[in-house]
Amino acid sequence: MWGSKTAGTLELSSVPYYALHWLEVRGDIRGVGIGKVTMALVALRARELGADGVALHAVNEPDVLAFYRSLGAVDGVPRPWPSRRPLVGLHCPSAAIQRLAQAAEDAQEEANRA
Numbered sequence: 001m002w003g004s005k006t007a008g009t010l011e012l013s014s015v016p017y018y019a020l021h022w023l024e025v026r027g028d029i030r031g032v033g034i035g036k037v038t039m040a041l042v043a044l045r046a047r048e049l050g051a052d053g054v055a056l057h058a059v060n061e062p063d064v065l066a067f068y069r070s071l072g073a074v075d076g077v078p079r080p081w082p083s084r085r086p087l088v089g090l091h092c093p094s095a096a097i098q099r100l101a102q103a104a105e106d107a108q109e110e111a112n113r114a
Contacts, residue, residue: 009051012078017091018046019081020056030063039071040107043092043100052094053078057087065090072096 009016020042025035046054055077058064068090077089092100 009046009049010055010081012053012055012081015053015078016049016051017053017055017078017081018042018049018051020054023056035067036071037104037107039092040100040104043097044104046097047101051097053097054092055081056090056092057084058090060086060088068092071100 010019011017023035023038023042025038042054054073056068056073057077058068065088071092073090073092073096075088075090077083077091081089083089
C-alpha cells in the first residue's frame with residue numbers, strides 16, 4: 001500500500017515534487033515485484049500531478065534502501081522538506097520517475113494486447 005498526505009505537489013528546491021509519505025509491502029511477499037509495480041503507480045500519479053520527482057523517507061535498512069536506489073532514487077531530500085531521523089531521506093529525480101511511469105504504461109499496453 002502507498003499514500004501521500006498531500007493532494008498535489010510540493011515545491012521543493014523550486015521543483016514540484018510528489019511527497020510519498022508511506023509505502024509498505026508485507027515482509028513475506030517482498031522480492032516478487034510488488035514494490036516496483038507500486039512505485040511505477042506512484043510515478044504515474046506524480047507525473048499526472050505535474051511533479052518532476054518523488055520525495056520520500058525510508059527506514060534505514062540495507063534492503064529497503066537498495067530497493068529504492070535500484071529504481072533510481074538518490075540520497076537526500078530537496079529543501080525545505082525536513083529530515084526525519086532515524087529515517088533516510090531519498091528522492092527520485094525526473095529521469096527515474098519517467099522510467100518508472102513508462103514501465104507502467106508499457107505493462108498496461110502489454111496487458112491490453114493479451
